Amino acid sequence: MHDITIHYSNMLSDKVGKEHGLSLNDLDSLQPVASNIHKLLRSKREKGELPFYDLPYQDVTEILNYAAYIKDRFENFVVLGIGGSALGTIALQTALNNSQYNLLSKSERNGCPRLFVADNIDPVQFAEMLSILDMDKTLFNVVTKSGTTAETMSQFMIVYDRIKKLKGDRWKENIVVTTDKAKGVLRKIAYELGLKSFIVPDGVGGRFSVFTPVGLLPAAVAGIDIKGLLKGAALMDERCREDSIIDNPAYLYASLLYLSDTKKGKKITVMIPYSYALKDISDWFRQLWAESLGKKYSLNGEVVNVGQTPVKALGVTDQHSQIQLYVEGPFDKVVTFLKVEEFKVRMGIPQNPPIPPLERGGKGGFEEISYLCGHSLNELINIERDGTEYALTKNNRPNCTIIFPELNPSTIGQVMYMLEVSTAFAGGLYNINPFDQPGVEEGKRFTIEALKRKTL
Amino acid sequence: MHDITIHYSNMLSDKVGKEHGLSLNDLDSLQPVASNIHKLLRSKREKGELPFYDLPYQDVTEILNYAAYIKDRFENFVVLGIGGSALGTIALQTALNNSQYNLLSKSERNGCPRLFVADNIDPVQFAEMLSILDMDKTLFNVVTKSGTTAETMSQFMIVYDRIKKLKGDRWKENIVVTTDKAKGVLRKIAYELGLKSFIVPDGVGGRFSVFTPVGLLPAAVAGIDIKGLLKGAALMDERCREDSIIDNPAYLYASLLYLSDTKKGKKITVMIPYSYALKDISDWFRQLWAESLGKKYSLNGEVVNVGQTPVKALGVTDQHSQIQLYVEGPFDKVVTFLKVEEFKVRMGIPQNPPIPPLERGGKGGFEEISYLCGHSLNELINIERDGTEYALTKNNRPNCTIIFPELNPSTIGQVMYMLEVSTAFAGGLYNINPFDQPGVEEGKRFTIEALKRKTL
Numbered sequence: 001m002h003d004i005t006i007h008y009s010n011m012l013s014d015k016v017g018k019e020h021g022l023s024l025n026d027l028d029s030l031q032p033v034a035s036n037i038h039k040l041l042r043s044k045r046e047k048g049e050l051p052f053y054d055l056p057y058q059d060v061t062e063i064l065n066y067a068a069y070i071k072d073r074f075e076n077f078v079v080l081g082i083g084g085s086a087l088g089t090i091a092l093q094t095a096l097n098n099s100q101y102n103l104l105s106k107s108e109r110n111g112c113p114r115l116f117v118a119d120n121i122d123p124v125q126f127a128e129m130l131s132i133l134d135m136d137k138t139l140f141n142v143v144t145k146s147g148t149t150a151e152t153m154s155q156f157m158i159v160y161d162r163i164k165k166l167k168g169d170r171w172k173e174n175i176v177v178t179t180d181k182a183k184g185v186l187r188k189i190a191y192e193l194g195l196k197s198f199i200v201p202d203g204v205g206g207r208f209s210v211f212t213p214v215g216l217l218p219a220a221v222a223g224i225d226i227k228g229l230l231k232g233a234a235l236m237d238e239r240c241r242e243d244s245i246i247d248n249p250a251y252l253y254a255s256l257l258y259l260s261d262t263k264k265g266k267k268i269t270v271m272i273p274y275s276y277a278l279k280d281i282s283d284w285f286r287q288l289w290a291e292s293l294g295k296k297y298s299l300n301g302e303v304v305n306v307g308q309t310p311v312k313a314l315g316v317t318d319q320h321s322q323i324q325l326y327v328e329g330p331f332d333k334v335v336t337f338l339k340v341e342e343f344k345v346r347m348g349i350p351q352n353p354p355i356p357p358l359e360r361g362g363k364g365g366f367e368e369i370s371y372l373c374g375h376s377l378n379e380l381i382n383i384e385r386d387g388t389e390y391a392l393t394k395n396n397r398p399n400c401t402i403i404f405p406e407l408n409p410s411t412i413g414q415v416m417y418m419l420e421v422s423t424a425f426a427g428g429l430y431n432i433n434p435f436d437q438p439g440v441e442e443g444k445r446f447t448i449e450a451l452k453r454k455t456l
Numbered sequence: 457m458h459d460i461t462i463h464y465s466n467m468l469s470d471k472v473g474k475e476h477g478l479s480l481n482d483l484d485s486l487q488p489v490a491s492n493i494h495k496l497l498r499s500k501r502e503k504g505e506l507p508f509y510d511l512p513y514q515d516v517t518e519i520l521n522y523a524a525y526i527k528d529r530f531e532n533f534v535v536l537g538i539g540g541s542a543l544g545t546i547a548l549q550t551a552l553n554n555s556q557y558n559l560l561s562k563s564e565r566n567g568c569p570r571l572f573v574a575d576n577i578d579p580v581q582f583a584e585m586l587s588i589l590d591m592d593k594t595l596f597n598v599v600t601k602s603g604t605t606a607e608t609m610s611q612f613m614i615v616y617d618r619i620k621k622l623k624g625d626r627w628k629e630n631i632v633v634t635t636d637k638a639k640g641v642l643r644k645i646a647y648e649l650g651l652k653s654f655i656v657p658d659g660v661g662g663r664f665s666v667f668t669p670v671g672l673l674p675a676a677v678a679g680i681d682i683k684g685l686l687k688g689a690a691l692m693d694e695r696c697r698e699d700s701i702i703d704n705p706a707y708l709y710a711s712l713l714y715l716s717d718t719k720k721g722k723k724i725t726v727m728i729p730y731s732y733a734l735k736d737i738s739d740w741f742r743q744l745w746a747e748s749l750g751k752k753y754s755l756n757g758e759v760v761n762v763g764q765t766p767v768k769a770l771g772v773t774d775q776h777s778q779i780q781l782y783v784e785g786p787f788d789k790v791v792t793f794l795k796v797e798e799f800k801v802r803m804g805i806p807q808n809p810p811i812p813p814l815e816r817g818g819k820g821g822f823e824e825i826s827y828l829c830g831h832s833l834n835e836l837i838n839i840e841r842d843g844t845e846y847a848l849t850k851n852n853r854p855n856c857t858i859i860f861p862e863l864n865p866s867t868i869g870q871v872m873y874m875l876e877v878s879t880a881f882a883g884g885l886y887n888i889n890p891f892d893q894p895g896v897e898e899g900k901r902f903t904i905e906a907l908k909r910k911t912l
Contacts, residue, residue: 083776099581100588102559120773121840123803123833125555125732132556148824151772154805154836157828161806185824189810206776267788268724268765276581287777294781307785309724311767316607317576319896320539320662321743325750327895329763332723347579349610350617354645368604368641371908373613377579379910380610380903384577387902394898439783440775442850446843447836452827454835 003235004414006249008400010389011256011334016396019264020331026259027245030429034251037428038243051203052420055211056234056413060226063198063213066176067220070113074139075106077113077221078129080155081143081214083287084206085178086119088215088416091284093117095277095412096224112223113139121151126158135163135174142177143214145200147184150447156186172196178213205435207288208420211413225409232413240421250421253336253402257422258429260334260398261308269308270326273338274315274385277407281338282312285419292423292434299431306430316384323388327395335392335399338415339385342406347377459691460870462705464856466845467712467790472852475720476787482715483701486885490707493884494699507659508876511667512690512869516682519654519669522632523676526569530595531562533569533677534585536611537599537670539743540662541634542575544671544872547740549573551733551868552680568679569595577607582614591619591630598633599670601656603640606903612642628652634669661891663744664876667869681865688869696877706877709792709858713745713878714885716790716854717764725764726782729794730771730841733863737794738768741875748879748890755887762886772840779844783851791848791855794871795841798862803833 013021045053070077079089093115098104102114116129140159144152156175163171177197179186190197198213209215211233216226242248245255260266269289271282294307313322315337326333351374355366372380392399404411427434469477501509526533535545549571554560558570572585596615600608612631619627633646633653646653654669665671667689672682698704701711716722725745727738750763769778771793782789807830811822828836848855860867883890 082773086773087777099584103588120732120770121833121837122730122732123799123837124801126833127801127803128555132559150825150828150836150840153825154828154833157806157809157825158803158833160810161808185822188822192811267786274578276576276578290778290781290785291776294785296784305784305786307781309767309781309785309788311765314576317538317542319899320747321543322746323899324893324895325746325763325765327898328752328761329746329750329765330723330761332765343579345580345583347583347614350613352617353613354616355648366641366644369606369609369613371904372606372610375907375910377577377582377610377614379907380606381577381579383906383910384606384899384903386906387899390902391895391898395895437780439780439847439851442783442847443775443779443840443843446846447840448827450839450842451831451835454831454839 002405002410003239004249004405004411004418005403006252006400007403008252008256010393011260011398011400015393016398020396020398022256022259022263022398026263027255030255030259031245033429034245034255035243037425038251040428041424049203050424051201052208052211053237055204056230056237056417058230060216060220060230063216063220063226066196067217070139070221071111074113075137076116076133077139077141077218078116078118078133079141079143079218080118080152080159081141082119082149082151084209085143085145085149085152085214086117087207087280087284087287088210089218090117090119091280091416092210092215092219092224092229092412093222094280095407096219096409097222099276101222110223113221115218115222118155121154126155130162135166138174140175141218142175142179142186144179144184144186145206145209147179147186150444153186176217178217207291210284210416228409229413232410233417235410236414236417240418250418251425253418254422254426254429256400257308257334258426264398266332266334266398267308268311268333270311270313270333270335271338272313272315272318272335274381275338275340275343275407276314278338278340279314281412281415282314284416286310286312288419288423291437293426293430293432294439295430295432296439297432299433304432306432315388316381319384319388323391326397327391331396333397335397337385337389337399337401338404339382339401340404340407343378344406349373349375349377458861458866459695460705460861460867460874461859462708462856463859464708464712466849467716467854467856471849472854476852476854478712478715478719478854482719483711486711486715487701489885490701490711491699493881494707496884497880505659506880507657508664508667509693511660512686512693512873514686516672516676516686519672519676519682522652523673526595526677527567530569531593532572532589533595533597533674534572534574534589535597535599535674536574536608536615537597538575538605538607540665541599541601541605541608541670542573543663543736543740543743544666545674546573546575547736547872548666548671548675548680548685548868549678550736551863552675552865553678555732557678566679569677571674571678574611577610582611586618591622594630596631597674598631598635598642600635600640600642601662601665603635603642606900609642632673634673663747666740666872684865685869688866689873691866692870692873696874706874707881709874710878710882710885712856713764713790714882720854722788722790722854723764724767724789726767726769726789726791727794728769728771728774728791730837731794731796731799731863732770734794734796735770737868737871738770740872742766742768744875744879747893749882749886749888750895751886751888752895753888755889760888762888771844772837775840775844779847782853783847787852789853791853793841793845793855793857794860795838795857796860796863799834800862805829805831805833
């Protein structure tokens with residue numbers, strides 16, 4: 001079995017009490033609504049209105065060829081992108097590459113370039129990043145679906161200016177663009193100047209774009225097996241063709257969170273991976289869930305102000321930061337653990353500590369840590385997770401666990417595809433449009449107007 | 457003026473409406489309670505029961521001498537610590553050092569070692585970190601107040617075992633311990649084996665320990681001006697000697713959050729720095745606020761289950777992830793911006809984009825980004841913050857701003873000291889003990905029992 005699975009018994013009232021736990025009846029009652037949403041989503045998919053569903057089946061030859069072509073030509077690959085143009089890339093990199101990737105030697109990176117993701121416009125941070133890069137040996141991937149994103153286009157113009165001063169018209173060799181196939185000024189620039197470019201398919205929004213060149217190109221450049229990733233996504237697509245809440249993992253997960261929010265007042269959903277590699281999956285999901293479901297208006301135009309607040313946490317680190325609040329604070333949270341069964345490395349704790357215990361001729365006083373000796377970090381991390389699950393459940397805090405048999409391109413593809421389908425489905429449950437983001441327009445207009453007014 | 461300041465007019469009802477905003481009367485009514493808490497805190501401080509207050513006035517000569525001594529001897533400095541033993545160090549490093557610090561050359565680091573903070577026990581991540589370190593040239597700082605923390609002591613034993621195999625009894629050269637002066641097995645080991653050690657003062661808990669050797673030693677090793685940091689903390693201490701909620705910035709900030717929670721139902725407090733450097737101050741504060749105030753029992757022994765949930769965010773990045781939810785979702789949040797007035801580098805956006813506009817003989821179509829040209833990332837980041845503040849306020853979402861004239865050791869010392877005092881004071885407002893963490897004990901006992909039961 002190499003499928004991810006969801007364990008949700010700790011969401012139920014017999015584990016966490018009636019006040020906070022769901023009944024199987026709550027799930028059953030949702031099935032008719034779920035079946036309707038399922039029909040609607042299938043019909044939209046068939047009409048080509050939800051193209052994110054079919055991304056697992058795309059041809060990635062051009063991406064792989066281009067990644068191979070640039071491998072020896074560049075030392076650094078820098079993504080200029082923000083939000084949905086960055087979070088998927090960061091999540092894939094953290095999940096599937098060495099945690100010290102940029103500090104490895106080129107041969108330890110299998111010849112792949114270093115990877116940077118510039119997803120902010122802090123002037124100091126951006127200057128510091130540029131100052132460590134040999135510009136001639138750096139390829140910049142400008143990623144914006146609309147082709148007009150203020151932050152990304154500003155970064156692009158700064159980088160263009162610097163490389164042009166260095167190389168003249170050959171600056172174009174150091175830029176690759178990922179944007180809409182027709183719309184936006186970045187596409188226009190790419191077309192007029194003949195820049196290498198990739199396409200973000202029509203109808204795929206930023207937060208659903210990890211399986212387009214937005215996420216796949218940087219992943220391939222960093223040596224990640226993108227075909228394996230898409231195979232995992234396709235596996236999950238097969239499992240998501242059921243309309244049954246219980247059998248369809250994406251619908252199950254969405255239903256658990258939705259019911260916890262609307263029936264039990266759990267306005268906060270915490271995702272806590274017990275694996276460093278999964279840390280940024282939780283950050284990627286935070287955008288997906290928040291921006292898709294945090295909405296003022298329902299599809300009927302009523303003011304609803306809905307949306308669970310997703311919180312990213314990390315086990316075991318945040319046991320020493322957040323668990324006190326989760327166990328003893330308000331009953332306003334539902335917790336999702338991400339658990340890895342087999343880590344790819346075993347890290348044993350030695351049998352013999354620095355001071356030998358009494359019975360081996362030492363001076364004693366060593367009892368406080370002797371229970372650790374001979375075990376491994378692998379055991380410790382998962383037993384601590386069990387302990388946290390136990391403490392939450394005992395204190396009537398609903399929680400569920402997504403289990404990964406191991407971490408590999410397939411299981412990462414599975415979980416990301418599942419969470420995308422969960423989010424689309426949850427849009428139906430909340431009766432809102434999960435694919436727009438009207439609430440960020442006000443701030444954008446403010447910025448444009450303020451800059452236009454400001455004298456240079 | 458080099459003091460940080462708090463702007464809070466957008467917390468008030470004339471800006472965000474009566475349902476969500478506070479009245480000046482709400483603040484006035486809290487003053488008698490505040491004055492009592494103030495008296496209690498002062499009296500405890502005078503009796504030496506709250507030693508974190510006096511840390512700004514310590515002598516740091518030994519720390520500075522030791523940092524100078526190891527500077528040329530080691531290439532890497534690795535903190536083994538978790539929670540309060542790691543978060544302050546990470547916050548200081550991100551705030552006051554180059555964002556690419558570990559990728560700089562030794563001379564660019566002014567001869568200081570690289571800095572790693574191993575604050576998790578993921579076996580893969582820990583193995584990957586160790587594998588890039590020349591162990592002989594690496595100094596490990598084992599940081600645990602209790603001297604028994606399972607995660608840290610496991611890491612310590614693994615590292616001890618590896619260095620011992622390499623260097624025999626000279627393994628001790630590569631370890632420096634920061635722990636209690638008398639209690640715990642780590643102190644015993646340090647004493648019996650003659651390891652170099654620093655002391656976490658009595659009565660200073662992990663999350664209040666950034667101004668002890670826990671935070672100061674790694675900071676000094678990485679070249680941070682720790683005297684400047686403490687001077688900033690001392691400056692803030694002076695400003696926190698008032699009992700007036702309006703004049704004492706720590707009390708003001710705590711009161712704003714407390715009243716928003718208890719009077720207006722803002723169960724979530726978001727801290728969003730518009731500065732990459734301040735990113736981990738918000739993570740450090742997340743532990744401080746959550747673990748101190750998330751409590752089941754009041755001081756009278758009543759079940760209260762209190763505690764706001766702190767959320768870390770980052771501007772402008774999270775505008776493309778979380779702002780949709782904050783602007784349109786449930787009215788359950790209060791937002792704190794951190795704003796930097798002067799960044800130490802200016803990053804200008806060029807006057808001339810890749811395609812010249814029509815009037816300069818180009819093909820046009822460039823209007824979508826022309827408003828950016830000639831401005832700077834410095835302007836853009838702060839105007840985007842203004843835009844987000846505007847959008848939140850217009851949608852009746854209370855928010856306040858902590859303003860940093862610039863980022864330097866003094867202003868960082870000021871804000872961290874202020875937030876510690878805010879947290880101690882908020883403990884009084886919520887009538888709970890902000891200095892314990894009983895809710896994490898259950899999980900810890902579970903872990904110990906489970907490992908003891910498990911056969912090797």
